[in-house]
Amino acid sequence: MIDQDKKKVVVVGASRGIGAAVAEHFSIRGDEVFSVSRSPSVSGVWIQADISKPEGIAAVADAIGNQTIDALLFMGGVWEDGAFTEDYDFFKSSDQETRFVISVNTIAPIEITRTLSENLAKAKNPRAIYMGSVTGLDHSASVEVANTASKFGLRGAVQSLRLALRHKKIGFTVINPENVGTEEVMLDIKEGRFSPQIPIPMSDIISSIDWLLSLSCNVDIQDVNLYQR
Incomplete structure (x- = not known):
């Protein structure tokens, strides 16, 4: 007998950081996970794709085919060299880097x-959840121009996608956290590149996603903003 509570989820950016933790969480839970990344993912079915290029997007489409997808979890993200540290210099960030980040x-x-x-529209209560940043909120920009622009753009795009795909009954949410306790962030704090702080626990990011997926099809949440206390 098929467990009706099991979901099929696509996790983008599943090889490291938040995406890897999210893919592992759903794999352990017994859900069917498709892990999209350039380098191998340790959880789920790996779809090798460089999403910065059209052929990478096509590779995702080819791998998923006509399957029903309950959730698209876009957890990937990149930023400029030296971002969020004293090493970042806007004038040393190349046009190529800006275009890659965006x-x-x-x-x-x-x-x-x-x-x-179309894959999402086949599900009973489909949701698309994206990892944004507080730098994409009004009056919260950082000096990392490309990253900030990309996060503002993500929120705007998701708001527009909600309108463009309204007839498909997909829930759309952007999660906007401050620093999250990934291995990379913890190392930056330990080695002094970030100021002493307690980042948002990964478990809280995962709990937020679980909560969003537990909501009925009658509810849509535009943004979830998570701040360090």
Whole structure:
């Protein structure tokens, strides 16, 4: 007998950081996980794809095919070299770097959502959840221009996707956290690149996603903003 509570989820950016933790969480729970990343993922069915390029988006579409998808979890993200440290210099950030950051953080979520919209529409209560940042909120920009622009763009794109795909009954949410306790962030704090702080626990990110997926199809949540206490 098929467990009706089990879900099929696509996790983008599943090889490290937040995406790896999220993919592992759903795999342990027994859900069917498709893990999208350039380098191998330790959880789920790995879909090798460079989402900064059109052929990477196509690879995701080919791998998923016509399957029903309950949730698209876009957890991927990139930023400029030296971002969030004293080493960052806007004038040393190349045009190529700017375009890469925006292509991964803003364009890829739009294109992957368009690509998988029919798969999501087949589910009873589909949701698309994206990892944003507090820097994408009003009056919260950081000096990392490309990353901030990409996160503002992501929120705007998701708000527009909600309108463009309203007839498909997909729930759309952007989670906007301050620093999250990934291995990379913890190392930056330990080695002094970040100021002493207690980052948001990974468990709280996962709990937020679980909560969103537990809501009825009658509820949509535009943003979940998570701040360090």
